[in-house]
Structures are given as structure tokens and as C-alpha cells.
Amino acid sequence: MGEQKPGLEVCLSPALLHLYDVKNSIVVIIDVLRATSTICTVLYNGASRVIPVATVPECVSIGAQLGENAITAGERDGKIAEGLLHGNSPFEYPREFIQDKTLVLTTTNGTKLLHMAKDAIAIITGSFPNISAVCDYLVAQGKPVILGCAAWKDRVNMEDTLFAGAVVNRIKDHFTVDCDSAVAAEALYITSKDNIHEVMKQASHYKRLAKFGLEKDIRYCLTPDGANVLPIYRNGELVAAE
Amino acid sequence: MGEQKPGLEVCLSPALLHLYDVKNSIVVIIDVLRATSTICTVLYNGASRVIPVATVPECVSIGAQLGENAITAGERDGKIAEGLLHGNSPFEYPREFIQDKTLVLTTTNGTKLLHMAKDAIAIITGSFPNISAVCDYLVAQGKPVILGCAAWKDRVNMEDTLFAGAVVNRIKDHFTVDCDSAVAAEALYITSKDNIHEVMKQASHYKRLAKFGLEKDIRYCLTPDGANVLPIYRNGELVAAE
Numbered sequence: 001m002g003e004q005k006p007g008l009e010v011c012l013s014p015a016l017l018h019l020y021d022v023k024n025s026i027v028v029i030i031d032v033l034r035a036t037s038t039i040c041t042v043l044y045n046g047a048s049r050v051i052p053v054a055t056v057p058e059c060v061s062i063g064a065q066l067g068e069n070a071i072t073a074g075e076r077d078g079k080i081a082e083g084l085l086h087g088n089s090p091f092e093y094p095r096e097f098i099q100d101k102t103l104v105l106t107t108t109n110g111t112k113l114l115h116m117a118k119d120a121i122a123i124i125t126g127s128f129p130n131i132s133a134v135c136d137y138l139v140a141q142g143k144p145v146i147l148g149c150a151a152w153k154d155r156v157n158m159e160d161t162l163f164a165g166a167v168v169n170r171i172k173d174h175f176t177v178d179c180d181s182a183v184a185a186e187a188l189y190i191t192s193k194d195n196i197h198e199v200m201k202q203a204s205h206y207k208r209l210a211k212f213g214l215e216k217d218i219r220y221c222l223t224p225d226g227a228n229v230l231p232i233y234r235n236g237e238l239v240a241a242e
Numbered sequence: 243m244g245e246q247k248p249g250l251e252v253c254l255s256p257a258l259l260h261l262y263d264v265k266n267s268i269v270v271i272i273d274v275l276r277a278t279s280t281i282c283t284v285l286y287n288g289a290s291r292v293i294p295v296a297t298v299p300e301c302v303s304i305g306a307q308l309g310e311n312a313i314t315a316g317e318r319d320g321k322i323a324e325g326l327l328h329g330n331s332p333f334e335y336p337r338e339f340i341q342d343k344t345l346v347l348t349t350t351n352g353t354k355l356l357h358m359a360k361d362a363i364a365i366i367t368g369s370f371p372n373i374s375a376v377c378d379y380l381v382a383q384g385k386p387v388i389l390g391c392a393a394w395k396d397r398v399n400m401e402d403t404l405f406a407g408a409v410v411n412r413i414k415d416h417f418t419v420d421c422d423s424a425v426a427a428e429a430l431y432i433t434s435k436d437n438i439h440e441v442m443k444q445a446s447h448y449k450r451l452a453k454f455g456l457e458k459d460i461r462y463c464l465t466p467d468g469a470n471v472l473p474i475y476r477n478g479e480l481v482a483a484e
Contacts, residue, residue, distance in 0.1 A: 019257075019395070152422075153261070156254060156258070158422040161426055178446055181398045184426070187434065188429050
């Protein structure tokens with residue numbers, strides 16, 4: 001008889017997080033379109049850190065305190081929020097622009113979930129561009145894991161569920177999966193992975209973003225390992241793990 | 243240009259129901275293992291009505307008021323609850339036993355959701371044994387639909403999600419599906435339907451019930467149209483639609 005493997009669970013919406021044992025788990029914050037895809041991208045491109053904040057005024061205020069080394073970013077309803085300088089697209093942050101800078105980023109769904117998970121053993125962010133870094137870390141830690149989907153205003157969404165399913169599919173042999181959301185997310189991923197862009201065209205968020213001409217963003221956010229670093233949350237900021 | 247079709251949405255847990263417009267929708271209560279499977283079965287077998295109640299004491303008290311024509315039923319932790327006479331298995335209710343009687347049934351997850359949905363246009367119950375009756379009714383009504391999964395203590399479960407997906411798969415051409423949970427549930431159903439019993443063996447509820455030797459119940463509850471009537475909730479009771 002081997003040791004009991006740690007649990008691997010999927011939480012499909014922040015409104016369900018209270019049902020999970022956050023305190024004794026590593027929580028992966030998943031906000032594929034586009035917060036967590038952009039976070040790993042800016043860290044991959046050399047940003048010193050990302051400070052996630054809940055509101056636009058908080059973003060403005062922290063940006064002002066930090067001075068010229070800080071970039072304030074965030075969108076509301078698909079546009080750069082008033083008072084901020086940049087948006088949520090990973091393509092806004094090439095190395096020559098973001099290296100050694102601090103990104104102060106306000107997003108609604110992802111930031112909310114991150115703050116809800118603050119008592120976890122550890123918090124990291126995940127999305128397709130850094131899926132391998134996420135999976136390697138989770139397997140190496142060997143602790144219980146909650147894959148936390150940021151969802152959309154608490155409604156379950158396709159892209160975060162697909163990513164959670166992709167992670168389950170990759171690392172399940174190292175864990176005990178006794179969670180129907182995890183089994184369902186994996187099944188969804190398996191059946192979608194060979195035509196993930198077509199599947200995503202049925203998703204509500206795809207329709208919202210495509211309206212703004214962001215197909216290129218969507219494609220990048222659904223492609224594995226374009227920015228394969230591991231963002232870890234410590235003392236209010238996300239930094240790339242060594 | 244045709245008229246806009248009514249919406250078809252899936253709510254994966256009672257903890258998410260507040261995100262949906264219950265008041266302007268028909269709500270289908272889904273508690274496949276086993277409450278809503280048993281409800282359609284007893285009505286199919288001639289019971290005059292089912293009174294769903296939240297607690298065991300309420301079940302005992304209503305049963306006592308109704309006298310010998312009432313059967314009190316309900317389980318807690320897989321056993322007939324103390325003070326009640328029958329359990330949740332559809333096989334406990336053949337026609338020769340249940341015809342013209344009232345079943346007073348207490349179940350935790352399904353009853354809770356039913357009471358939460360009380361302001362809906364109409365409330366019906368659905369499960370594989372009455373899937374055709376459910377689909378025919380929803381298409382005929384032509385109104386917005388919420389497929390409400392009873393889940394397990396608010397945790398998303400496999401069997402209710404699969405049934406919701408099966409309904410989406412059957413009737414989506416008559417509706418507008420702008421709900422990622424519906425798209426995901428349908429994908430899960432499509433990928434599972436040819437080996438639904440195998441898929442269910444990964445489900446947490448399956449493991450709980452199989453411990454009690456209830457594989458026969460599970461098989462019945464996952465098989466279409468064994469008890470094809472439509473239970474409608476009116477004035478605190480479920481009756482078979484004419």
C-alpha cells in the first residue's frame with residue numbers, strides 16, 4: 001500500500017469556494033481570458049512583479065505611489081479603464097516595454113478570487129501560456145490542490161473550466177481525484193482539445209471579446225507554454241518563482 | 243428574421259441559482275440520484291401526488307396528518323431516516339404499492355433547490371427516466387428554461403450535469419444557448435453517452451451509493467424513459483401533468 005496521494009479538486013466559480021478546504025491547499029487562480037495569461041506573460045517578459053488590485057482607484061493610487069516604474073492597467077467593459085494607461089492584452093507588454101517594471105493590474109474576477117484564497121498554503125496563477133510551469137510545480141509540491149476558476153461574475157465559464165481540465169489531465173496520476181467538477185472538466189478538455197478554438201467560439205466570453213477584435217489575444221491565451229513561468233503570490237504581489 | 247428563441251441555461255449548483263433569472267423562467271429540478279428519478283417513477287406508477295419536504299420531522303408530521311394513505315420516505319446517509327418508513331429507491335414503489343397514495347418525501351439537495359425556485363413561472367422535475375416528457379414539455383412551452391442541478395451539498399455533481407447536458411443536446415435547436423455551463427454540460431454528455439455507466443463510476447455519488455449495493459438503482463436512474471411522466475409542482479405538491 002502506497003501513501004495516500006494528495007487531493008486534486010476543481011472549483012468552477014468563486015461562489016463555490018467556501019465548499020473547499022482552501023486553508024490546507026495550494027490554490028491555482030485561473031482567469032484565462034485574459035488576466036492570468038497576461039500575468040505570466042509580463043513576468044516572462046521580465047517585469048519585476050505584478051500587483052493585483054480590485055478597483056480602478058486603488059490601481060491609480062498605487063501606481064502614483066510607485067512612480068514612473070509602475071504601469072497601471074485594467075479594463076472595464078472591454079476598454080482601458082478611465083485613469084489607467086494600459087489594458088488586459090498580453091500583447092501590450094513586450095520585453096522592451098515591461099522589463100524591470102511593476103504592473104499594477106486591476107481585474108474583477110481574478111482579483112476577487114485571489115483575495116478569497118488568501119489563507120491558502122500557496123497561491124499561484126495559471127493559464128495555458130504557463131501550463132507546464134503550473135503542472136511541474138503542483139507535482140513537485142505534493143500537496144492538496146484546488147484549481148480555482150475565476151469565472152465571469154460568478155458564472156461558470158468555458159475557458160477556465162477547459163484549463164482546469166487540461167491540468168487535471170496532465171497531473172492526475174500524482175493525485176487523488178475525488179471531485180466531480182474535476183472529472184467533468186477533464187472530460188470537457190479531452191473532447192475539446194483537438195478543436196479548442198472551435199469549442200471556444202460557443203463560449204460567452206469569446207463572443208464578448210471577439211466583438212472587440214481580440215481573436216489574436218484569444219488564440220494566444222489558449223496556446224500552451226508561450227510564457228512558461230510560475231507566478232507566485234507573496235505579500236500582495238505576484239513574482240516569478242526562481 | 244425569425245423571432246428570438248427563448249434562453250436555455252444550466253445552473254450547476256443551488257449556490258449559483260441567484261445568478262439566474264428564476265422569476266421569468268421554467269425551472270427543471272434535477273436530482274438524478276435518486277430523488278427526481280423516484281418522483282417520476284411513483285407518479286408513473288399511479289401515486290396521486292408527491293409532497294417534497296425539507297426535514298424528517300416535517301415528513302413525519304405531514305404523514306401523520308394525512309393518515310394511512312400517505313407513505314413517508316427519505317434517507318439520511320444512505321439509510322431510511324429515523325421515524326420514516328421508506329427510502330429513496332425507485333424500486334420500493336411498484337404500482338401495487340403506491341397507486342393512489344401520497345408520497346411524502348424528504349430529500350436534502352432536491353427539496354432545497356425546489357424551494358429556492360418557488361417564484362419561477364413553473365417548476366417541474368427531471369431525470370433520465372422521464373427525459374422525453376421533460377423535453378416535450380419545455381419545447382411546447384416555448385419559454386426561458388433553467389435546468390437546475392440539485393448537486394450534492396452545493397458541490398457540482400456528475401449525474402445532474404450529465405442529465406442537464408442530455409436535455410440541452412435534445413432541445414437546443416428550439417432555444418438560444420448563451421450559457422457556458424450549458425455548452426460544457428452538453429459536451430460532457432456527448433462524450434459520455436455511449437459509456438455513461440463507466441463515466442459514472444468516477445463520480446463521487448456513485449461511489450457513495452455503490453457502497454450500499456445500489457448499482458441497480460443507479461442503472462435505472464441513468465436509463466431514459468422508464469417512467470415517462472411529467473411531475474409539475476403546484477401548491478406544495480408534485481403531480482403528474484395530464
